Amino acid sequence: MALTAEVLGMLAFTLAAFWGIATWALVRTMRQESRKVALLEQQDRIDTYSPKALAQLREWVEANPEDPLAEEARERYNECLDALEETDSQFYDWSEEDIQSLERL
Amino acid sequence: MTSSEAKTARAEWGTRFGFLMAMLGAMVGAGNIWRFPYVMGENGGGAFVLAFLALLFVLAVPGLMAEVALGRYTKKGVIGAFRDVLGRGGLVGFGVVVLLVNVALMSYYSPLIGWTLYYAVHSLLFTFTASGFEAVEFMDALFANSALMIGLHTVVMGSIAAVLILGIRRGVERLVVYAVPALVIALVIMTIRGLTLDGATEGIAFTFGVQWEYLTYSDTWIAALGQALFSTGLGWGIALTVGSYLREYDDVPLGGGVFTAIGESSIGILAALAIFPVVFAVGLEPDAGAGLAFVSLVQVFPEIPLGGIVAILFFVGFFLATFTSGVVITEVGVTTLAEETRFDRTQTTLGLCGVIWLLGLPSAYSADILDYLDFVFGNWGLPLATLAIIGVIGWAMGPERLRLLAVNRNAGIFVGRWWNPVIKYVVPAVMIFIMAYYAYDSFGTAEMYGGVAVLVGLPVIGYVVMSIAEGGERGGGGESEPTDVTGGDD
Known part of the structure; x- marks a missing residue:
């Protein structure tokens, strides 16, 4: 067949x-x-979020500052920011300009 | 309940490959080998594939991402994870529901693993290619021999206990990194053998022939839905437990979601390619369930060149598929109970495997009891567990919170906002639909009453148990405080 x-x-x-x-x-x-x-x-240490994911995390924290998990989200945001500032090589596709434009929460 | 602080540091998967194989090993079971190929062929072949693939991406992939992410986020078993989200109280009992469903599932799955073990041993003895061998009589003799069935069930639960006592890395991971690739290799070799037989193309045409009209039949979609949800083990606590052992920098959505759901289903496709060409090549009718594996295929082996070797590949692969599932399903209970009680891992493993062995005796004694439990827990118990886990994520934790805090953290692929409504609305609605559909389909039967008992009884038991346990600990300075995140986030 x-x-x-x-x-x-x-x-x-x-x-x-x-x-x-x-x-x-x-x-x-x-x-x-x-x-x-x-x-x-x-x-x-390495960066823990991609640019898009980190931007959405920031957006959410700013929109929900009183959320019970906002503090944890802030910590995770700042942890990624610290990693980006303190390391030379990134896992995700971060440009130098992207990193410079980030502000702590 | 004791604090887990008193115990040693939580284990982690030693390698990424170990985690991936644990997920596959858990999800690939008897259904992939003896059910999927037949369901595919009977429901329009290629049309079924399209429906199945669509449902995998819409339901199973996002659902598995959620479950693994909750495990990684809380780093706890099912009850601990529920407590972290819901806070202390009776509602944590939904975690008990998941645990009980897993124990019930293993109680009848273990005798089934015993069948595959028996056939694997006989394949190594070349029984199936010996002169005068009769497949139906051989199977009937096995099912009629209660002492042998109970003995096989005992050997299986003893072996599972032995693996689990060794721990996550030395036991589970060491097993799955060899067993899952061995299963795939066995099926590939069997596929090559099957495709080189005269008449094999009929099997390919049966399985992959496209009958587009089937896409308009509700039965096709129900079959695809059942396969997509039950075969991937979504919401049974397995993905949550396996995910709870992920390392800090591990990805969730690519490995725990896409690879697990599609990879697991790929083995079903491979099984179709391995089995039906040989079945059709010798002119047998395709079948589903035990009839396919233990009667039809067994009759094939004497008819084909190198049939004895092919039988070994098939039945040893089949045994590995079911055994790894059994190990990881039992791990759900071991992880949870070791965290929630004063017992260490070894004591928990021995106690739980003992309980499962005891509960599995009726199923080992009678295949009818096994069928009944499979129907009741498959159609109502497992969807209830899925509803509990996805419900907690969708309506208490909130999918947006989990997506931002766990799913997209260290992720291999970015998961967008589309994921939130799928977890919050689509998956729970589908699970409710499935339970209602099966209730309607089995209305007035003993199976339906069993299903009602499961749907009502397990949540009540879970609620009462956790109300008493959590209430008794409120003043005791337990480790976990309510996280006050109930109500969801969107």
């Missing part, structure tokens, strides 16, 4: 959608892990 083009196409799509994405995620997360380990060996 010869397989139709539709069956072969779906087989290819399924393999790409599942094994492709799973492999991509595995390789990406393992590479990130290696990079984090290398950075931590060099400088003892």
